[in-house]
Amino acid sequence: MEVFLQTLVAGILKGGLYSLIGMGMSLIMGVMKIINLAHGQLMMVAMYITFACFHFLGLDPYLGLFIAMPALFLLGCLIQKYTLNPLMEVETILPENQVLMTVGIGMVLTEIARFIFTSDYKSVQTSYSGATFFIGETSFSVALVIAFFIAVLFTLIMFWFLLKTDIGRSIRATAQDKDAALLMGVNAKRITIITFGLGSALVAAAGTLLMPIYYLFPDIGGPFTRKAFVITILGGLGSTVGAIFGGVTLGLAEAFGATYIGMAFDDMIGLIIFILVLLFLPGGFKRLTKI
Amino acid sequence: MKKYAPFLLLFILIIFPLVIQNSYYQHLMILVLMWVVIGSGWNMIAGYTGQVSFGDAAFFGTGAYTAGLIASKLGLSAWWGMAFGGFTAMAVAFPFGWICFRLRGAYFALASLALNEICRHIATIWEDLTEGMVGILIMPSFLSKIPYYYIALALAVMSVLMVQIVMNSKWGYYFLSIREDQDAAESLGINTHHYKMISLNIAAFLTGMAGSLFMNYMGFIDPEVVFSLHDISIMAILVGIVGGVGTIYGPVVGAFVMVAVHEFFRTGFFGFFKGLAALTGSEHLTVAAKYIGQAHVLGFGILVVVVILVLPNGIVGDWGKIIRKVIPMKTKGVTT
Structure with a gap:
């Protein structure tokens, strides 16, 4: 029972961070109808920014949020503006050119990180990295709990932004029907740029929050891109609410898999869930909730 | 001529290992x-x-x-x-x-x-x-x-x-x-x-x-x-x-180009930088040669980005476009 509770807690806490990653991907997916295969790599860039701030300036990883998020927002906007948007005008046989482009961008980002920081494993050691507290018999990692609550906070801000602000409404309108939004006077191109920036900033937040408890190397992006993709499929394509459920489900599944099956299967579990969802619930959680 | 090009290519490929040892x-x-x-x-x-x-x-x-x-x-x-x-x-x-x-x-x-x-x-x-x-x-x-x-x-x-x-x-x-x-x-x-x-x-x-x-x-x-x-x-x-x-012949051309590019990066521009470093005795160039040798994935990434932006249909698919860019005179003659 104790093991079960402990696994449950670990899964939910991890799930909060995963939702943040998945939400960024869903936003981009919803507006542009493309899958961003550089998502994990953008997270890796954010983690290196946080690491550099900590290493050279002695900045606490959580303060690094205020540098990493704007930086990634800018990077995301630039990527969308100068590489993905021009592709819309290019005539080509393959409709997936934009996806291929994100793969190329992901490779470039990874290799640049490898040039600057080499392939060595890096980590940020803070006073609270290994700290834990207990409720009953269950232990909670301090850093993970903080990360979880900040993730929840960002999720709430994101929903407020999407539901209440002008730009948020434009983003939702573009996601629902691009042509109609254009006719209503929404500058769809600008919206795609902002959306990509926002998605990158969200994943940057997830990366920075992971930093105190995780290690870092240039190839870390790939596994997280795959996780983001499993979350998006789980939650339903382009659904932000679905991404939260998807994130928590993946977090739980990974935690239980690691406890009861074996650590070596950590990465496999997400992929197995992915296939099960495709077989039995194509459309993901979105289909169950109708949101 | 165009009809016989595949046979010519095949002939060259058949005699290739006999000529180049x-x-x-x-x-x-x-x-x-x-x-x-x-x-x-x-x-x-x-x-x-x-x-x-x-x-x-x-x-x-x-x-x-x-x-x-x-x-x-x-x-x-x-x-x-x-x-x-x-x-x-x-x-x-x-x-x-x-x-x-x-x-x-x-x-x-x-x-x-x-x-x-x-x-x-x-x-x-x-x-x-x-x-x-x-x-x-x-x-x-x-x-x-x-x-x-x-x-x-x-x-x-x-x-x-x-x-x-x-x-x-x-x-x-x-x-x-x-x-x-x-x-x-x-x-x-x-x-x-x-x-x-x-x-x-x-x-x-x-x-x-x-x-x-x-x-x-x-x-x-x-x-x-x-x-x-x-x-x-x-x-x-x-x-x-x-x-x-x-x-149909896209992959043939692509394979030639990509294996060449792969080797190009792996050997550091066919040893160009290494040779240059040895010639001038510059330490920076030796370091650069080492980095370029490791950079083939970066090269691939940049190549993906450039090819998709500039040649979305590939060398064979955009052959007409390339020819027109390289020899503008000829197309002018044809159109007027």
Whole structure:
């Protein structure tokens, strides 16, 4: 029972961070109808920014949020503006050119990180990295709990932004029907740029929050891109609410898999869930909730 | 002239190893021919049928492991892998396609990426069968490269012919209609799921054969080599898009260009920087040469970005455009 509770807690806490990653991907997916295969790599860039701030300036990883998020927002906007948007005008046989482009961008980002920081494993050691507290018999990692609550906070801000602000409404309108939004006077191109920036900033937040408890190397992006993709499929394509459920489900599944099956299967579990969802619930959680 | 160009190319390829005895260039040509096979397979499913696959390494690795396991577990010749490799790759492709062709476009691409990862994990974890990260080592059957060259050439010719025959048949038109508009194809009574499966299985067969050839030629495989996302799956995509998506000779051109680019980066611009460093005695250039040698993935990434932006239909597909850019005078003469 104790093991079960402990696994449950670990899964939910991890799930909060995963939702943040998945939400960024869903936003981009919803507006542009493309899958961003550089998502994990953008997270890796954010983690290196946080690491550099900590290493050279002695900045606490959580303060690094205020540098990493704007930086990634800018990077995301630039990527969308100068590489993905021009592709819309290019005539080509393959409709997936934009996806291929994100793969190329992901490779470039990874290799640049490898040039600057080499392939060595890096980590940020803070006073609270290994700290834990207990409720009953269950232990909670301090850093993970903080990360979880900040993730929840960002999720709430994101929903407020999407539901209440002008730009948020434009983003939702573009996601629902691009042509109609254009006719209503929404500058769809600008919206795609902002959306990509926002998605990158969200994943940057997830990366920075992971930093105190995780290690870092240039190839870390790939596994997280795959996780983001499993979350998006789980939650339903382009659904932000679905991404939260998807994130928590993946977090739980990974935690239980690691406890009861074996650590070596950590990465496999997400992929197995992915296939099960495709077989039995194509459309993901979105289909169950109708949101 | 255009009609005879393929025969001329084939003739040059047949006499190539007899004229050029240097085994380094023969090795590169074997790789080029292997990539022609893989590129043709990718072109079949992605270029003609429009289902972009990021998981070619799954089929390639399955073919390679088939040959490797036949040699190491059954004690037979690894050449039996050439007979079975294509079919085991199809055995992987069949359930995958059956499940994942419910997905469209980018989602299918991601599913194939997942297949690639699943295969790599299985090959790593299942140590009793595959030896895990230790890999499989077999003794090559020939010392000379020439037999491998002609086997690779035969395979490459077979795959190009196969693509050509399929694309000129009824199936080919079905594939194209699925690429252009899947819903329209469905409404015209084409069983799109069925024909996508056929296309995927042809692609898997070709890629699996190439994998078996790789095992026989290289003599060593491990999961990181044959299930590599960057070195196999992305390279297959690059061969396809650099050469020209949806063209029969696109993969041939793409394979030449990509193997050349790969070597170019791996050897540091064919030793140019190293030579320059030795000549001038500059330490910075030595360091630069070392970095450039490691930068082939970065080069690939930049190449993907540039090719998609500038030559979205590849060298063969955009040949007219390139000619017009390079020789503007000529087109002016034609149009006026």
